[in-house]
Amino acid sequence: MKFSIGGSLKLAFRPWVEGLENIPAEGPAILASNHLSFSDSFFLPAVLDRKVTFIAKAEYFTSPGVKGKLTAAFFKGVGQLPVDRSGARGAGEAAIKSGIDVIERGELFGIYPEGTRSPDGRLYRGKPGGLARVALATGAPVIPVAMIDTEKIQPPGKVVPKLMRPGIRIGKPLDFSRYHGMDGDRFILRSVTDEVMYEIMKLSGQEYVDIYATAAKRQIADAEKAAAKSEKAEKAEQAGKAAPVESTESTEKAGPAAADTDK
Incomplete structure (x- = not known):
């Protein structure tokens, strides 16, 4: 064979x-x-x-x-x-x-x-x-x-x-x-x-x-994990910045109504 x-x-x-x-x-x-x-x-x-x-x-x-x-x-x-x-x-x-x-x-x-x-x-x-x-x-x-x-x-x-x-x-x-x-x-x-x-x-x-090559493999694996964690955190931060913010106009309209409710 x-x-x-x-x-x-x-x-x-x-x-x-x-x-x-x-x-x-x-x-x-x-x-x-x-x-x-x-x-x-x-x-x-x-x-x-x-x-x-x-x-x-x-x-x-x-x-x-x-x-x-x-x-x-x-x-x-x-x-x-x-x-x-x-x-x-x-x-x-x-x-x-x-x-x-x-x-x-x-x-x-x-x-x-x-x-x-x-x-x-x-x-x-x-x-x-x-x-x-x-x-x-x-x-x-x-x-x-x-x-x-x-x-x-x-x-x-x-x-x-x-x-x-x-x-x-x-x-x-x-x-x-x-x-x-x-x-x-x-x-x-x-x-x-x-x-x-x-x-x-x-x-x-x-x-x-x-x-040793085994140590190098651990270093590479750790670096990849750190990079993945950093990328995940960056994406989460970007998602947070992209979240919709309530406009000033809608807040002003809601203001009197909220006051009436309190009364």
């Missing part, structure tokens, strides 16, 4: 690729990519001869009904691995364990250090938990990858993709074997993650923002 999906994607979108020679013909490696679109996990495996395993939330594999079964089959076909996200640290620990298992099988493990899709096309600070811990626990090389223009094909919230050519740039492998076994040192984890993000930035040409 992987080959049929990959062939269909290549035929329909004709993605261009640079740096394919940096993917090893065999043996384990970690592919660390920027994350612009839901389709990133499909385009990268489509251009490679080897299987790439990404992680995906378990709900994609357990939804009931015909649609749920089709979704599960699709994700399995493109190399997605279900991860149970229950518990406070469930997602992170499950992802790390899954990544280590993939590497120990001698396969390619794909991961997005930003942790979530970019909300505006910029490159955000990498999270040091997953990528660096898998790399230091296994000693596997890290290959930086840059997805180009995939957010234009399928922006967040859009179901039907736009037919255009995305790009993929694959950098040279990064060797962190000097830190092997130091996955408990948070300073080393931060250093490794930042080095990988710098290489991704050079490949992608994105503007780098030194905050």
Whole structure:
């Protein structure tokens, strides 16, 4: 199924690729990519001869009904691995364990250090938990990858993709074997993650923002709420100003009548 999906994607979108020679013909490696679109996990495996395993939330594999079964089959076909996200640290620990298992099988493990899709096309600070811990626990090389223009094909919230050519740039492998076994040192984890993000930035040409993408999404959501609240208040104020005001003439006519009534 992987080959049929990959062939269909290549035929329909004709993605261009640079740096394919940096993917090893065999043996384990970690592919660390920027994350612009839901389709990133499909385009990268489509251009490679080897299987790439990404992680995906378990709900994609357990939804009931015909649609749920089709979704599960699709994700399995493109190399997605279900991860149970229950518990406070469930997602992170499950992802790390899954990544280590993939590497120990001698396969390619794909991961997005930003942790979530970019909300505006910029490159955000990498999270040091997953990528660096898998790399230091296994000693596997890290290959930086840059997805180009995939957010234009399928922006967040859009179901039907736009037919255009995305790009993929694959950098040279990064060797962190000097830190092997130091996955408990948070300073080393931060250093490794930042080095990988710098290489991704050079490949992608994105503007780098030194905050987490999750924080940026909260800021954007808060700004949108504030703007909506301000617009609502402005409309209410305008409606108040537009309300009819009783004329002086009608008030004068009503005056004597009101006086008579009082008598």
